Amino acid sequence: MKLLTHNVLTSKCIRGVTVGYPLLIKATNVKVSEVEFKPDFVAKVLPKIEWDVLANAAESLGHWQNLPKELPNNYENDTDFLKKIHRVLLEVEVIQGELICPESGRKFPITNGIANMLLNEDEV
Amino acid sequence: MSQIPTPFYCLKDFPNVYEPSEDTHLFLDALEKEQQYIVNKQPLFICEIGSGSGILITALATMLKGHCCCFATDVNPEACKVTKLTAKMNQSIVESVEMNLTNMFRCKFDLIIFNPPYVVTDSDEIGGRGLNRAYAGGMSGREIIDKFLNTLPTILSNSGACYLLLLKENNIDEIKELLQEYGYKNELVIQRKIPGEHLFVYKFFK
Numbered sequence A: 001m002k003l004l005t006h007n008v009l010t011s012k013c014i015r016g017v018t019v020g021y022p023l024l025i026k027a028t029n030v031k032v033s034e035v036e037f038k039p040d041f042v043a044k045v046l047p048k049i050e051w052d053v054l055a056n057a058a059e060s061l062g063h064w065q066n067l068p069k070e071l072p073n074n075y076e077n078d079t080d081f082l083k084k085i086h087r088v089l090l091e092v093e094v095i096q097g098e099l100i101c102p103e104s105g106r107k108f109p110i111t112n113g114i115a116n117m118l119l120n121e122d123e124v
Numbered sequence B: 001m002s003q004i005p006t007p008f009y010c011l012k013d014f015p016n017v018y019e020p021s022e023d024t025h026l027f028l029d030a031l032e033k034e035q036q037y038i039v040n041k042q043p044l045f046i047c048e049i050g051s052g053s054g055i056l057i058t059a060l061a062t063m064l065k066g067h068c069c070c071f072a073t074d075v076n077p078e079a080c081k082v083t084k085l086t087a088k089m090n091q092s093i094v095e096s097v098e099m100n101l102t103n104m105f106r107c108k109f110d111l112i113i114f115n116p117p118y119v120v121t122d123s124d125e126i127g128g129r130g131l132n133r134a135y136a137g138g139m140s141g142r143e144i145i146d147k148f149l150n151t152l153p154t155i156l157s158n159s160g161a162c163y164l165l166l167l168k169e170n171n172i173d174e175i176k177e178l179l180q181e182y183g184y185k186n187e188l189v190i191q192r193k194i195p196g197e198h199l200f201v202y203k204f205f206k
């Protein structure tokens, strides 16, 4: 599970949960694998990303690389910046661990890089 | 535009995953026909629901040369594993998640594809996380399809498009009407008669 995916997952549909976002990450195995860097693509994805959530997630995994806490302006041509974001969004991957609903505490296991977000019928 | 090659895949270790079949290939042909439209649209967030072997979402990732964020869901854990592997085998990236439809995503998608379990079966055949989930569609083959249709307005971006495979017995006119009420136009992309099944791929968009 890449942090891109973490950025768009929520446990809101659990009964009784109102926001369910962001999910907490507990990782026991994190891998960084190289992915082709496409600066204009990263620049296009960034506006769709919750910056704070990305920052906290990456920081908790030790991969924030001293990026600014606030999304800077005019990043489109800042290749160094985009390269770091590329790494955080697409190269860092949680292989084993779990996601945790911030409200209910419900845990979602991550195995071999795949999060199991299936709920039982009585949870929705 | 060029033909889209069928992605490589290997189901040897995954006996419970749906083997790409006539419906899968019809869907691939639909994507090929729509290639120009899809490429022009530059979809950023893409999701395949029920990815099975993963060849459809991988074909899209390849078509868009990785300039998109590709997600795949399935209720079958083996399918999620193979989907990830299939993407990798074809030098693509797909984020695979075990999930019911798209119910744990908060983002909207610019492109959604779904080759659903469309076969008319008893309702109680829809259960568990095995191979039966690939085809068991319950009453009129519509039980999973209808759950999906109800969520479409909340998961498809305003400029987005959704491709859905349907069977004649699914009462396609009724589906079109329902989606018209939600404000969607429809377009028949491709249809094919195979022994015992008349299959259609429709595009829905605003």
Ligand SMILES: C[S@@+](CC[C@H](N)C(=O)[O-])C[C@H]1O[C@@H](n2cnc3c(N)ncnc32)[C@H](O)[C@@H]1O
Residues within 6 Å of the ligand: B018, B019, B020, B021, B023, B024, B027, B049, B050, B051, B052, B053, B054, B056, B073, B074, B075, B076, B079, B099, B100, B101, B115, B116, B117, B118, B130, B133, B134, B135, B144
């Ligand atoms: C007809 S198969 C299609 C598989 C693959 N996309 C293809 O075209 O070959 C339907 C797939 O949907 C999955 N599925 C069924 N119900 C689902 C649901 N509610 N949410 C997510 N996936 C589901 C099945 O496990 C199966 O992999």
